[in-house]
Amino acid sequence: MVSHLTMVYRQGQFKRPGGWLPDNPRVHIKWTRELLAELEERRQSRGALRADDRAWPVQDFDRVVKSSARFRMLAAAMLIEVPNKEPYASDPVGTSTIRDYEELLDAFDLIVKAKAPQWSMSEFNSNMIGFPFNAILDRPMATPSGYAFFLEPQINEKLKLILNAWRDNVLSTEKSLHVISTASNGWLNEKSLKIIEDETNVDGRHLKFTELFDCDPIRDPAHWGFTSWDDFFVRRFKDIDTIRPVHFPTDTKWIANSCESLPFARQTEVKEYDSFWLKGQPYSVAEMLNCEPRYTSRFVGGTVYQAFLSAMSYHRWHSPVKGDIVHATVIDGTYFSEPMITDFNSTEDSQGYICHVATRAVFIIDTKDPVIGLVGAVYVGMADVSTCEILEKFRGSLPVAVEKGEEIGMFHHGGSTHSLLFEKKVRLAWVSEASPETATRNIPIRSALAYAYAAV
Incomplete structure (x- = not known):
């Protein structure tokens, strides 16, 4: 592990x-x-x-x-x-x-x-x-x-x-x-683009890179309009509302997928403090949220969903719900820490662990919906992925209103993993693609992830 x-x-x-x-x-x-x-x-x-x-x-x-x-x-x-x-x-x-x-x-x-x-x-x-x-x-x-x-x-x-x-x-x-080029060691060569296209076209379409993302190979055949490695890795969709529409945009009980990512884990009845560094990596809410007392108690006993981003993924974050962002901060943490576990024949990896110790951006969103309440969103950087950027709109005086599917931040130099936290009272019906046990492809960002309903 x-x-x-x-x-x-x-x-x-x-x-x-x-x-x-x-x-x-x-x-x-x-x-x-x-x-x-x-x-x-x-x-x-x-x-x-x-x-x-x-x-x-x-x-x-x-x-x-x-x-x-x-x-x-x-x-x-x-x-x-x-x-x-x-x-x-x-x-x-x-x-x-x-x-x-x-x-x-x-x-x-x-x-x-x-x-x-x-x-x-x-x-x-x-x-x-x-x-x-x-x-x-x-x-x-x-x-x-x-x-x-x-x-x-x-x-x-x-x-x-x-x-x-x-x-x-x-x-x-x-x-x-020089690495953002069509040369054999460049990220715009045919093989690289094919992998990006295959990973992005998860909805049955067969769009080319130039149809998926903002770029300009005509005016800038050398670098396609990208100004740096980082500019390439935080690339935007050419028309996100068409390529990645917000599913059920007016239904507040539908949770949208917050990152273009592959499901990793879902845990319920999470504890305030738990042994996240041991086999199984249970989530420890207080440490995920940096022991923020105003919000930790709201998620104890609730649900955590986690998914990870790959090297070729879209690396921006979008709000999973509509509401007010009441808390947004970057927590400095570790960069190259992994858990001291000796069972290396395990099929698990330590993404649960890094949610508690690595550098991460934490958002708390008040949905104003009594069925859902607060939603936590944690975007985790690790190793060379060292920058978690919260958009300027959400770095100032809070609360600030946010729409479901609205961009709220990004990883620079790629991405790592992210988690969503839900309160104890929330019951969630997940889409079939969100099952960590069976998932094989990324879930498109801003697509339907789960439906929240009240406990009977």
């Missing part, structure tokens, strides 16, 4: 739900070795990188690590310990490529300054390294020392600065435009 960004081991095969890292370990190993070769080439041409030559957030991270014997010990140990999970447990050498703390800092520096995720369909038929930081931390984050290191608030504070610098220096700038 590991994070959805790391591996889930299923019947002798590895699967990474979400598609941000390749299923085949050999692709991951090859990418990391190529990164190390690039670092070595940089050393050969420029000499050893001095500490003060590294990007300032990397220097800041290093300063904090070296300010504490505990941090320094954990940072060193996590790079040489072998994770108690496959494929690492049976191959302790082959996948151990970054084993030195200074080398890790140099890898951080290289990514922050220049690396934009490239599309690739390798000889192993596995697509990409969409999360380069997660790729180099995949092994250390699953070690005993890594479990401790990546829960530390000071460490996460500095990781946030590193990830934000990467976003501001590369992902949101022209430096990343």
